[in-house]
Amino acid sequence: xxxxxxxxxxxxxxxxxxxxxHEVGLKTRAFFIIGLPSESWWTLNESWNLIYEIKPDVLGMxxxxxYFGTKYYRDEFSDTDWSKVDEYSNDIWYxxxxxxxxxxxxxxxxxxxxxxxxxxxxxxxxx
Numbered sequence: 599x600x601x602x603x604x605x606x607x608x609x610x611x612x613x614x615x616x617x618x619x620h621e622v623g624l625k626t627r628a629f630f631i632i633g634l635p636s637e638s639w640w641t642l643n644e645s646w647n648l649i650y651e652i653k654p655d656v657l658g659m660x661x662x663x664x665y666f667g668t669k670y671y672r673d674e675f676s677d678t679d680w681s682k683v684d685e686y687s688n689d690i691w692y693x694x695x696x697x698x699x700x701x702x703x704x705x706x707x708x709x710x711x712x713x714x715x716x717x718x719x720x721x722x723x724x725x
Contacts, residue, residue: 599641602634609648616652628654630708631685633662633701635670635693642704649712659708660685661701 600607619626630645649657663685664670670691678690692698 599634599637599645602636603631612648613652616654620653625656626652626654627656627658628652629658629660631660631662632704632708633691633693633696637693638695646708646711649708657709657712659705661688661698661705662691663688664691 600609616626616628628649630649632642632645662670663683664672664675665680665683666675675690682688683690687702689698691701693701696704
């Protein structure tokens with residue numbers, strides 16, 4: 599997914615930077631976009647594992663929004679009211695592997711699991 603987005607960063611680099619931040623006491627934020635065309639259950643599981651390992655203090659989890667001018671825009675979206683579309687909630691995006699409703703459910707799951715296991719509070723093992 600990082601390669602598809604052309605982020606220019608590796609998972610190893612992300613892990614290393616988060617480790618350094620935790621060592622010096624910096625608050626961390628992890629931001630993930632789900633729903634890229636190559637997204638699969640496997641890549642979502644990899645994202646979850648990364649979140650659990652890096653233990654961010656804040657998690658941002660958005661659904662890809664196919665704005666005009668991006669490579670993800672499709673002609674079928676030409677009549678879309680873009681004032682009602684953003685990365686956190688959109689009713690239009692889907693992929694070959696996931697419906698829009700599934701992406702929304704996945705987003706909710708990530709947020710609820712992040713909150714329920716409180717990984718951001720368990721950095722020291724004190725809960």
